[in-house]
Amino acid sequence: MCFVPKRFSQGLRMRQVDLMEDGVASSSKTLSKMASVMRQVCCRAINKLRSRGKMRVGGRHSFVMLDESKFSHKRKYNRGRIGPAWRRSKKWVLGILEISQTTRRPVLKIVGGRSKNDLMPTIIRHVRRGTSIVTDEWRAYRRSLVEEGYDHHTVCHKRHFVHPTTRAHTQHLERAWQTFKTDVWRHRGNRTTKLLKEHLRVIEWEYWLARNHRYDILGRLIHDIRKFNVHEFN
CATH class of the missing domain: 3.30.420.10 (Ribonuclease H-like superfamily/Ribonuclease H)
Structure with a gap:
């Protein structure tokens, strides 16, 4: 499981067969579940930012x-x-x-x-x-x-x-x-409305939170994993 955040932070651009050969997981179903948990971690973080009213754009210098x-x-x-x-x-x-x-x-x-x-x-x-x-x-x-x-x-x-x-x-x-x-098509993220919403939230999470972290995307992902209880996710 320790390799999952790193691979997710890299965009999970490798094929699942390559990830299984690297020993990240033994089955495609397990990899899909891991990716789902990572997406939910990102969704929780960006939803919290939105609920605080901080996802507002524009102003004098933009x-x-x-x-x-x-x-x-x-x-x-x-x-x-x-x-x-x-x-x-x-x-x-x-x-x-x-x-x-x-x-x-x-x-x-x-x-x-x-x-x-x-x-x-x-x-x-x-x-x-x-x-x-x-x-x-x-x-x-x-x-x-x-x-x-x-x-x-x-x-x-x-x-x-x-x-x-x-x-x-x-x-x-x-x-x-x-x-x-x-990015969405690569992960088949447009199959349902619910799945598309998750992938759109992950994109927002990357630009609003992850890219501003001192340790980049992986650092922010680890931060959000520590902050939320992964066992709460479906």
Whole structure:
């Protein structure tokens, strides 16, 4: 078990057969259970941070990008195959990415749709008013962000990826989507809504907590394992 946190902190990018050959575990079922426990450790830590109201982004020295994407298939705009468990559950993930000189901090929330009523409550909860926000020209953002006290900039992706005058763009978040989706798909984390939520929490945990730890990701993981009773997890 002592090797599990180290492998998890490295992203568990090795195949399960390689992990079994290295003696980490004797079966695929055991490895899956170990990974599940590690995810729950991370989820508990990030949920505690959120419950304290500390997962808020934006401010004077940073700006925020917003976008929505689907993790139930491998391409945006409904292209590509849909996983069998998601055929009737076409939910979107709202991505909120804070960009500052030194950090990139994401907030990733599953939402029921792309309407104003689906998106704005999450934005208001996590983005400080007065923040400069960059989005595409999706109609749910029109007037809504300005009415809520945000400095709203847009870019029309049908014409250009970077606005020719304001230089506004969402390229940081577009690149982040590729990284996040690759990680989720590698671990088959989009098979159910519950599993996707766990993997999104782990991504948040890495950027909000683990990367700021003095001993990096492994150090933060060991800290959270010590803090919580692993036997409490399902």
